[in-house]
Amino acid sequence: MSNSLMNRLFLIVALAVAYVGVPLVFGGNAYVLGLIVAALTIAGVAVAWALLGNLGGMVSFGHAAFFGVGSYTSAVLAMKLGVPVTASMLLGGVGAAVSSIAMLPALRLRGPYFALAILAYAHIFQILATEMTPITGGAGGLLSIPRFPTVLGFDFGDKTGGYLIVLTIVVLAAFAYDAIRRSTWGLALKAMHDTEVATRVVGVPSTHLKAAMLVLSAFITGVVGAFNAHFISFLDPDYAFSSGWTVLPIAAAIFGGYRTVWGPVVGALAIYLVDQLLFKPILPHGHQMILGVLLCAMILFSPGGLMPALSRRPAKENRHAHA
Amino acid sequence: MKRTLAHLVTVSALALSVALGAGAAQAREFLLGSELPLTGSLARVGQGMHEGIAVAVEMANRSYAGKHSFKVQTIDDETSPAKAVAAVEKLVGDGVVAITGGYGSNIIGPASEAAQKAGLVYITSGGVSPELTQRGYPTFFRINNTDGYALAMIGLLQDLGAKKVSVVYLNKDATSSLAKQVNTALTAKGVTVGMHEFDGATSDFKPLMNKVKLQDRPDAIAMVGYENDYVGILRASKVLKPQVKAVVGVWSLATAQMAKEFPDLMENVYGTSMLPYPVEFTQPEAVEFAATYKKLFNKDPDYLGQFGYVQTRLLIDAVVRADEAGTLGKGGLPDELRKTDANTLIGRVTFDRNGDNLNFTHRMGQHQGGKVVLVWPPDAANGKMNFPAVPW
Numbered sequence: 001m002s003n004s005l006m007n008r009l010f011l012i013v014a015l016a017v018a019y020v021g022v023p024l025v026f027g028g029n030a031y032v033l034g035l036i037v038a039a040l041t042i043a044g045v046a047v048a049w050a051l052l053g054n055l056g057g058m059v060s061f062g063h064a065a066f067f068g069v070g071s072y073t074s075a076v077l078a079m080k081l082g083v084p085v086t087a088s089m090l091l092g093g094v095g096a097a098v099s100s101i102a103m104l105p106a107l108r109l110r111g112p113y114f115a116l117a118i119l120a121y122a123h124i125f126q127i128l129a130t131e132m133t134p135i136t137g138g139a140g141g142l143l144s145i146p147r148f149p150t151v152l153g154f155d156f157g158d159k160t161g162g163y164l165i166v167l168t169i170v171v172l173a174a175f176a177y178d179a180i181r182r183s184t185w186g187l188a189l190k191a192m193h194d195t196e197v198a199t200r201v202v203g204v205p206s207t208h209l210k211a212a213m214l215v216l217s218a219f220i221t222g223v224v225g226a227f228n229a230h231f232i233s234f235l236d237p238d239y240a241f242s243s244g245w246t247v248l249p250i251a252a253a254i255f256g257g258y259r260t261v262w263g264p265v266v267g268a269l270a271i272y273l274v275d276q277l278l279f280k281p282i283l284p285h286g287h288q289m290i291l292g293v294l295l296c297a298m299i300l301f302s303p304g305g306l307m308p309a310l311s312r313r314p315a316k317e318n319r320h321a322h323a
Numbered sequence: 324m325k326r327t328l329a330h331l332v333t334v335s336a337l338a339l340s341v342a343l344g345a346g347a348a349q350a351r352e353f354l355l356g357s358e359l360p361l362t363g364s365l366a367r368v369g370q371g372m373h374e375g376i377a378v379a380v381e382m383a384n385r386s387y388a389g390k391h392s393f394k395v396q397t398i399d400d401e402t403s404p405a406k407a408v409a410a411v412e413k414l415v416g417d418g419v420v421a422i423t424g425g426y427g428s429n430i431i432g433p434a435s436e437a438a439q440k441a442g443l444v445y446i447t448s449g450g451v452s453p454e455l456t457q458r459g460y461p462t463f464f465r466i467n468n469t470d471g472y473a474l475a476m477i478g479l480l481q482d483l484g485a486k487k488v489s490v491v492y493l494n495k496d497a498t499s500s501l502a503k504q505v506n507t508a509l510t511a512k513g514v515t516v517g518m519h520e521f522d523g524a525t526s527d528f529k530p531l532m533n534k535v536k537l538q539d540r541p542d543a544i545a546m547v548g549y550e551n552d553y554v555g556i557l558r559a560s561k562v563l564k565p566q567v568k569a570v571v572g573v574w575s576l577a578t579a580q581m582a583k584e585f586p587d588l589m590e591n592v593y594g595t596s597m598l599p600y601p602v603e604f605t606q607p608e609a610v611e612f613a614a615t616y617k618k619l620f621n622k623d624p625d626y627l628g629q630f631g632y633v634q635t636r637l638l639i640d641a642v643v644r645a646d647e648a649g650t651l652g653k654g655g656l657p658d659e660l661r662k663t664d665a666n667t668l669i670g671r672v673t674f675d676r677n678g679d680n681l682n683f684t685h686r687m688g689q690h691q692g693g694k695v696v697l698v699w700p701p702d703a704a705n706g707k708m709n710f711p712a713v714p715w
Binding site: 029030031034035038041127130138139140141143144159228232233234236238239244276280284285288 | 361362399403404405406408409412413415416429432433436441452454458493494495496499500522523
């Protein structure tokens, strides 16, 4: 059996377990299912972050901005204008994508300069959310944000419903990421990593492609943020734009393997669930420390992350495994 | 005869063991849940409430000894709303009878919503935002509210005779709400009020305090924020030395810890406090509370511990009443808690339809020579007020 076929088979089994097995096993355990939902929320942002880094070649420290804008857009549309929650969640993604347009001038920057610029943008959006009190509720935030509706007798507002929604968001984001990676756009983006000037010479619109990756990454992050707002049913600027929505997904993506499609998802599930279910009961007040040590060990011993380590690819291949 | 006596002894022993066994069967152990920030930005206040909860459980185990026993299972919410919700769900899954704890209105909101969904009582003293009780959740209870803090601050400022007051406040929900309440009440009484909002990220308060000094020229400065904000405002004021007669704050200010850590900044500053420091108790329950606190934590209690104690003790008493009435397992605890009418260490507590304690009113303490002296209201005062007096 070829590797590709094996991978597909493994993916089908994994998805079947995720869509059927997990709700069956943990459906009655709101705590564990809640933790899985929180981990998948981080996974969604991690996939979006890795997409921008891997395909767009940009390291972002400001994904909390997209997460916050998406969550506020969706919450405000649902609460103030009565837009149905599912539609407002998608519009939350659109809001985040639109907000990313304001960041397009930063595409001229590279490396740490781009990272710092996008971090500053994130702070601007947080201030806007704090100051626009009549719309956003100001620093006090929004409480009792509408939850997901009941459709055909199935309550998407409960834990299992929320799990299925965020799982679908993450799966669709990963499929989109994979499709782009395999497309001619992906080829062009991959070529841009090696030499942007050369790709421009042969007619690749590198700035447009990078902008498209930024907008797509913002859209995915915005949808995830919107989902979280309706799932937690609460928002305030500190929470919605918390640096945790940037730092944790980065840690998850690096831990899982940010050069792979599913690495960020596996990384998010691993670090969040291991931390909360295993380390926290053992060390209630210092469990984050163990996680830090584990992350350091992973970077030192398997720089490519967990997924390449699990698939046991040769190190040489990993180093050149762009996109 | 010998045989009859042996038979009698055996029967008596059996009867005694049956009686004891029956007694033991009636005794119940109740597991309470507690979700608190023990790490993260609210760790210090979370720890204070955690200590009060532990004292309440210890004292309840003594007073109900032989009849009932109580345990508390605590989960650190890491000052995160999502983790607070997860903590509540874990506690629900572990079969707790109710939840005591929570700090920060923005965290208590989603956490208490999770408790409401599970039909579990959630009692707190850590969130004073009016929105929390406006939701009308039948399982949500709190023993304090913004009104109680605002009344104390307004009452003191009025008694000081302040004609111009500058309110310097953090732009959070609870702090903004309290600041606006103070503004409305003082303005209605003919006091000129200058409102100055600041962001949580503010570390240098000199520009703001310079504005207060040069533009407002107030008689008193009213601070509404948290510990770090007070320290920043007082440091800036100490440099700029505005000509005011009093500096007044609210929660987390008139505490033993602030007196110990910032003696140069705190002198003569007012803050809300139920207790003087060192603690002076006369009421038997309060004396026992202070002694138990000292025994468990080797220090004097502060107001955070006092609130944690009161909310938990009221909950425990309601749990016992509901158990005796046979309604505990049938969702009768909220109704039993709503019947509460108790004189506690923070005054009388009753709960309205929304779970709010409308009797709540605070007292004001003043830092004086490393101590906190209760100075307002006059009938609760245990010392004389220094006025006019500022830390600089």
